[in-house]
Amino acid sequence: APLVALVLTGATFAAWHALGEATFSLPYFVTRFVMPGCAMSAAWLLSPSAIVVGHCAAHLWIPVLFT
Secondary structure (H helix, E strand, O other), X not given: OHHHHHHHHHHHHXXXXXXXXXXXXXHHHHHHHHHHHHHHHHHHHHOOOHHHHHHHHHHHHHXXXXX
């Protein structure tokens, strides 16, 4: 059940954020699926406060990786 929850939250997060893009970008979709979607959900299973740290890190690293 936790694995299914991780995949579903990752896919939902990535799909929801893809709606705001002018054109679909596979690298953005995959990054959103893995990093904020699955990884942050997995971190929540270990420690809910880890979400705050992961969210901040994602907002710092995504512009670095894609600019």
